[in-house]
Amino acid sequence: MQAAFFAEREGASSPLIVAALLHDVGHLLHDLPADAPDRGIDDRHEELGAHWLQARFAANVCDPVQLHVVAKRYLCAVEPTYLGQLSAPSIQSLGLQGGPMSPDEARQFEQHPHFCDAVRLRKWDDAAKVEGLVTPYIEHFAPHLDAAAKLAGAAE
Ligand SMILES: [Fe+2]
Helix, strand or coil, X not given: CHHHHHHHHCCCCHHHHHHHHHCCHHHHCCCCCXXXXXXXXXXXXXXXXXXXXXXXXXXXXXXXXHHHHHHHHHHHHHCCCHHHHCCHHHHHHHHHCXXXXXXXXXXXXXXXXXXXXXXXXXXXXXXXXXXXXXXXXXXXXXXXXXXXXXXXXXXX
């Protein structure tokens, strides 16, 4: 909710606001225990989430969701202070997710059509850990869900 709130506040498009709202839906789509990372298990929630979203939205929603973990690996490689700003769970999962990108991987990632959206989403995700911050109710984001779904329908 905070990630979507920040996306909307920055004037992001409806699909990107929806991506921010639903970027961690993959955590709800598996039966792994919540402490999976503690046990050395990567839940691959970005893949699960993107796959689930593909039946409902276009690539402008699904790709930033699929890439939000890779974007963390990218930012660790290109922004020297980034790693130090991550939450403890994000640092813990980073190792399971492949660690910081190599320079070659980073250059390749920059060529992805939704690279910028993925990085923006990642930064909202990282910022969306403010205890007690009041956000709009979920219903507030319904028009963005409708708009993103319509865009997906138009693209078919
Ligand atoms: Fe995530």
